[in-house]
Amino acid sequence: MQEKESKPFTKKFKKNYTVSIKLPYFLESPLKREKTPMKYIIGNWKMNLSLKQAEALTLGIIQFLKETPPSSFSCMIAPPFPFLERLHTLITHEKDLLSLAAQDISAHEKGAFTGEVSASHLKEVGVKAALIGHSERRLYHKETEPLLRQKILQCLSHDLIPVLCLGESLEIRRASKTVPFVLNQLHEMCQALQEMLISKPSSSPPLMIAYEPLWAIGTGCIPSLDEIEDVHNALSIALKTLFPKHIIPLLYGGSVTPLNSSEILSLPHVDGALVGGASLSLETFLPLLSSASLVNR
Numbered sequence: 001m002q003e004k005e006s007k008p009f010t011k012k013f014k015k016n017y018t019v020s021i022k023l024p025y026f027l028e029s030p031l032k033r034e035k036t037p038m039k040y041i042i043g044n045w046k047m048n049l050s051l052k053q054a055e056a057l058t059l060g061i062i063q064f065l066k067e068t069p070p071s072s073f074s075c076m077i078a079p080p081f082p083f084l085e086r087l088h089t090l091i092t093h094e095k096d097l098l099s100l101a102a103q104d105i106s107a108h109e110k111g112a113f114t115g116e117v118s119a120s121h122l123k124e125v126g127v128k129a130a131l132i133g134h135s136e137r138r139l140y141h142k143e144t145e146p147l148l149r150q151k152i153l154q155c156l157s158h159d160l161i162p163v164l165c166l167g168e169s170l171e172i173r174r175a176s177k178t179v180p181f182v183l184n185q186l187h188e189m190c191q192a193l194q195e196m197l198i199s200k201p202s203s204s205p206p207l208m209i210a211y212e213p214l215w216a217i218g219t220g221c222i223p224s225l226d227e228i229e230d231v232h233n234a235l236s237i238a239l240k241t242l243f244p245k246h247i248i249p250l251l252y253g254g255s256v257t258p259l260n261s262s263e264i265l266s267l268p269h270v271d272g273a274l275v276g277g278a279s280l281s282l283e284t285f286l287p288l289l290s291s292a293s294l295v296n297r
């Protein structure tokens with residue numbers, strides 16, 4: 001049977017980018033993406049907090065979530081590896097409210113990989129998702145696309161949700177190449193995995209994407225709302241093309257605080273936030289969660 005020709009779809013963005021995306025034949029018109037039913041907030045604790053502080057923070061979050069209308073948003077925390085088991089025990093009866101994510105995962109199934117943590121180890125301690133390709137892993141551990149693809153495969157074969165982090169450097173931003181750069185990052189990672197991802201049930205997201213401009217992480221600088229919307233808009237079209245049956249949550253990350261979270265989370269293509277610094281204390285994380293619960297989908 002002869003395949004129908006794909007037609008390129010050209011989209012003009014607010015910041016003078018024009019991007020041509022080749023759509024499959026079954027999606028020939030500009031894409032309307034369904035919204036995720038809720039916002040997703042992930043607290044990335046990185047290499048911070050003592051076990052005592054981690055327990056107190058977790059209990060405080062649970063308390064808050066119990067008092068908040070259910071199903072308006074979904075909350076995950078990504079603590080350091082050694083705390084996962086203890087926190088899993090702590091949230092055993094609150095699994096519907098709060099879930100655990102890992103900050104990284106091994107690209108290998110098992111074996112002689114000193115210092116690595118496998119997908120099955122993470123499953124055993126109740127982990128539901130894993131960050132993949134965070135810019136700090138790409139920068140300090142020289143993680144590149146082939147390795148990251150292996151990590152995504154590990155997640156998918158163990159029913160963990162990969163949270164794939166993408167984002168441009170300041171240099172790329174200044175050269176006005178952000179949208180094509182980020183789209184390229186997405187395609188590099190996802191095209192080879194398309195078949196496996198597509199076979200996942202459409203009832204829950206098989207993958208999440210976090211757009212995190214490198215220059216916004218931990219700096220207090222964030223792109224303008226128009227700039228965030230441009231990137232998310234482009235990513236949402238590309239995701240609909242790659243995974244027509246799934247709604248892939250598209251998170252923004254990089255200096256999200258309670259002061260800017262409402263505005264960012266209100267953007268039409270922003271389905272949540274990956275939060276670093278502001279997730280480390282109840283004083284900043286709870287107001288941020290509160291803003292997520294108030295944003296109407």
Ligand code: PGA
Nearest residue numbers: 217218254255275276277
């Ligand atoms: P930040 O970190 O919120 O402290 O900027 C975000 C991240 O690294 O995921």
